[in-house]
Amino acid sequence: MADILVVAEIVDGIVKKPTLAAIAFARDAAKAAGGTFAILAVGAGLDAAAKELSACGASKVLVADDPYTKNYLAERFAPTVAAAAKGFGVVAFPAATSGKDLAPRVAAKLGAGYAPDISGFKAEGGKLSYKRPMYAGNAFGWMQVSTPVEVVSVRPTEFTAAEPTGGASAIEKVAVVQDDPAAGKIEFLSFDVVKSERPELTEAKVIVAGGRSVKEKFMDVLSPLADTLGAAIGASRAACDAGYCPTDLQVGQTGKVVAPTLYLAIGISGAIQHLAGMKGSKTIVAINKDPEAPIFQVSDYGLVADLFAVVPELTAAIKAAKA
Ligand SMILES: Cc1cc2nc3c(=O)[nH]c(=O)nc-3n(C[C@H](O)[C@H](O)[C@H](O)COP(=O)(O)OP(=O)(O)OC[C@H]3O[C@@H](n4cnc5c(N)ncnc54)[C@H](O)[C@@H]3O)c2cc1C
Structure with missing residues (x-):
């Protein structure tokens, strides 16, 4: 060759x-x-x-x-x-x-x-x-x-x-x-970068990702957990399309492909297009209130629970463990 x-x-x-x-x-x-x-x-x-x-x-x-x-x-x-x-x-x-x-x-x-x-x-x-x-x-x-x-x-x-x-x-x-x-015929005008204190999604070791079910207060719900873990925030396409978070957070077939050490999928069903972007993660933790959600088929750890109850609890527990 x-x-x-x-x-x-x-x-x-x-x-x-x-x-x-x-x-x-x-x-x-x-x-x-x-x-x-x-x-x-x-x-x-x-x-x-x-x-x-x-x-x-x-x-x-x-x-x-x-x-x-x-x-x-x-x-x-x-x-x-x-x-x-x-x-x-x-x-x-x-x-x-x-x-x-x-x-x-x-x-x-x-x-x-x-x-x-x-x-x-x-x-x-x-x-x-x-x-x-x-x-x-x-x-x-x-x-x-x-x-x-x-x-x-x-x-x-x-x-x-x-x-x-x-x-x-x-x-x-x-x-x-x-x-x-x-x-x-093409001229460069500007490049709008989204500035964030968090690690870049494709380079992060830990990602806290949310789905459509996290709803309007998407960043408010996930940021405390992400900050506690020093994680990047990711999202499903449904969450991005609904306008709950910026589109550059999208993980999946038509979003970013990531492979962090730890991927927390919160209120994400686990559609194949989402899995295409995160299946290579080392450890996948899923939180979903539906025990039949497909995300549990690829997760290493699964919690069947309401995200709005357990995400604050998990954040507090990690903070306490770190203190
Ligand atoms: C060509 C094409 C490309 C696509 N590319 C992508 C892509 O790149 N990335 C991507 O993500 N999708 C992509 N999609 C969309 C994909 O098919 C799914 O529609 C999308 O991933 C679903 O997002 P979701 O899991 O947030 O929403 P849903 O499928 O609606 O799932 C929401 C989940 O939240 C759970 N839930 C609800 N309330 C709670 C609660 N209170 N606590 C805990 N759990 C709760 C539900 O049980 C459910 O499992 C693509 C689709 C197509 C056709």
């Missing part, structure tokens, strides 16, 4: 954590299939990011650093990534915010087959096969990509983030390609 190129996800000069999972995939897959891996950073003001990435054991770090790519716009990034990918056999993106957007565009530019959201791989005779979720995460299948170049996106929850190796890979500058007429 040919070598692997990892396309880093960098925001404001900072390497986002899902990149490290994609690097771990590339490192292990390259070793298993008999190749090497490199990392590509696209953006502006990338000196610190390039230095950080150069400690991850890659053969080299390619850097496309230009004000034209200061803010992420798929139309501006895709031509540069496609040009830098020449000579690589596999192009790997983190299956995160921009990676999911960029990967299919780059695949189209390269005429490459695309394996999205991979959660595992195996190598036989130098050829990689990819494991990925199907039917909303209800089944996992193995696939191979038959085009000369393969594009994959890597589920950050399924690969342990790569640690720095202590080495320093060579850093090479590559040109930012500005030849896509579509890119000139």
